[in-house]
Amino acid sequence: MTEIDHYESIRQKMSIDELGTPKHKKTIEFLKMLYNKEEIELLDKGFDRGYQPLSARNISKKTGIDKNKVKEILKGLSKRGLIFKLASKYMLMNLVPGFFEHYILTHGDDEENYKKAAKYFRWAFLNLTPQMYNNLKLKGKSIWLPKLPYDAEEKIIQIDEGIPIKDQKVFTGELVRELIDKNTTFAKVYCQCREIARISGEPCNYVSEELGCLLCGITAKIAIDQGWGEEIPSKEEAIEYARKCEKAGLVHFGMNVGAITFICNCCRDCCCGLRGMSELGLTYGRSNxxxxxxxxxxxxxxxxxxxxxxxxxxxxxxxxxxxxxxxxxxxxxxxxxxxxxxxxxxxxxxxxVRTDSTPEMSGLGKKIQDNILG
Ligand code: SF4
Ligand code: SF4
Ligand code: SF4
The missing domain is CATH 3.30.70.20 (Alpha-Beta Plaits)
Structure with missing residues (x-):
């Protein structure tokens, strides 16, 4: 297999279902900047697909490469945020949400690459991913679903008598409150989209840096344990944080099915999802x-x-x-x-007015969760 094939092959494997890493020469250039030949070859020979959790031993067996060498390469990649590691297993992720957040939050690559990557992400989020998200939405597999504000049920939602009562029910995942209320561990992380905007010299004009993503439950625990999330000590403070984001005009987005509770608080200027919706007028993240x-x-x-x-x-x-x-x-x-x-x-x-979009219906959140958490 030639060198270019490994990069293209990994691009294809950086996916789950139809949520992938769109093909473009800039994407291949981006991968070439991040991974050297030895690394990309190991990944390509080791992994069959995205979200396939494999240990260094599994990969060594599969590739015939010495286990210590495999360990050394994977350790280096993980340190630079180029592969996701959970316990002793490694896996490839799709571009976004997935690889992008992990790479930026890890912040382990050299500064020059980090800056170039930030520019690529900014470009891709307007030129590559919106079309992919929109196609998923058209197929009933939305991944961007706004969660209504914390007090929505009491203050905002109005029952329309003209709509059958069964359709009025608020579905699981439609309210941010559900995610916060049922959890006891909370963390916040800086917004990675606003971070790449800043690095690219186009800082967010919309909200203060202090507002980022809110994590609950096991996701918060992982973030705190791995050192990339700052603990929010109480539920009351987590609610306060969510309300602050709402008052700043941020939209709570996320798949958030089951245990994965990463609540993005998104602005139109920077967000990898919302910016595309706003600038291109595509509503691939629409609630019911x-x-x-x-x-x-x-x-x-x-x-x-x-x-x-x-x-x-x-x-x-x-x-x-x-x-x-x-x-x-x-x-x-x-x-x-x-x-x-x-x-x-x-x-x-x-x-x-609709019942066509629920986090469960997309199926993608569950698939990712099952792969990551087993
Ligand atoms: S925000 Fe102001 S303009 Fe808009 S609906 Fe409320 S009162 Fe009217
Ligand atoms: S997109 Fe604009 S008009 Fe529609 S619910 Fe959100 S804030 Fe209101
Ligand atoms: S998706 Fe939204 S909150 Fe999450 S990192 Fe991007 S802009 Fe920030």
Whole structure:
């Protein structure tokens, strides 16, 4: 097999189902920058697919390469964030979510590579991954699903009598509250997307660095144990953190099925998922809810317009005797609830209008969880 084949082969293996690492010459250049020939050959010969947990011994057996040599290479890769390690097993991951977060949080590569990688990620998140996510969404396999704000059930969700009651039920994974309430361990990590924006010389204009991702349960424990997550000492503080993110206009995103509870708090300027949605007008991360506006309560302060990450809200001014209208462009809306959460008059509620997207339905979250946690 020629050199280029190993890189292309690894690109193909950096995937799970259709969530992969899109083909492009810049992707191959990126892999060549990160892995030397010996490393890529070992990985290609050792692994059959992404998310296949293998020990150094497994790989040594498979490749016929001396176990100590395999260990040395894998250890080096893990230190640079180029392979995921859990206990004594190693695995390949898809580009994002997966490899990207791990590489940035590990921050073990040399600074020059780190900077170049940041630029590649920024480019790929606008030019390669949005189309992949959108195709997954069209096939009913969404991976970006907004979780409604912590107090959504009490404050925001409105029951629409016209919709059959069974469809009004809030599904597992639709609210951020579920993830926080059922867990006891919490951690936060800096936002990796805002970090690569900063490294690339385009720092986030939208939120302060202090707000990042919120991790719960086993995911938080792993992050604290491995030293890349900062513990949040109590549930109350975790709730406070989630609310702070909501007030800053951030959208809680994530697959978060079962034990993997990595709640991204995403902004439109930097996020690897939301930026593509916002700039390209693709709604591959849409909830089952639509906003509903109450003109009786609205004072036309335009806070909702300012804060909507999709620029989906407009103030329509009257021409003659009609009233002002706050218009929601539902073609662009994600049903994230950020407008409702931040409306000072409670003039926006969310109504369940679809039942087509649930974290379980995508199946991908479960697949990743089963592979990682066994
Ligand atoms: S997905 Fe969102 S919160 Fe997560 S790292 Fe990216 S911008 Fe930050
Ligand atoms: S934030 Fe609320 S009160 Fe202000 S314009 Fe929007 S809907 Fe009206
Ligand atoms: S209109 Fe409201 S619910 Fe829709 S994307 Fe904007 S902030 Fe989110």
């Amino acid at each position: 809810f639509d906003p509903k506006w109450n003109p009786e309560l609205c004072v036309f302060c335009e806070k909702c317009i300012e804060i909507c990450p999709m620029e989906a809200i407009q103030h329509q001014y009257p021409v003659k005797e009609e009233n002002d209208v706050i218009f929601f462009n539902l073609e662009r809306c994600l049903g994230c609830g950020v407008c409702a959460e931040n409306c000072p008059k409670g003039a926006i509620t969310l109504v369940k």
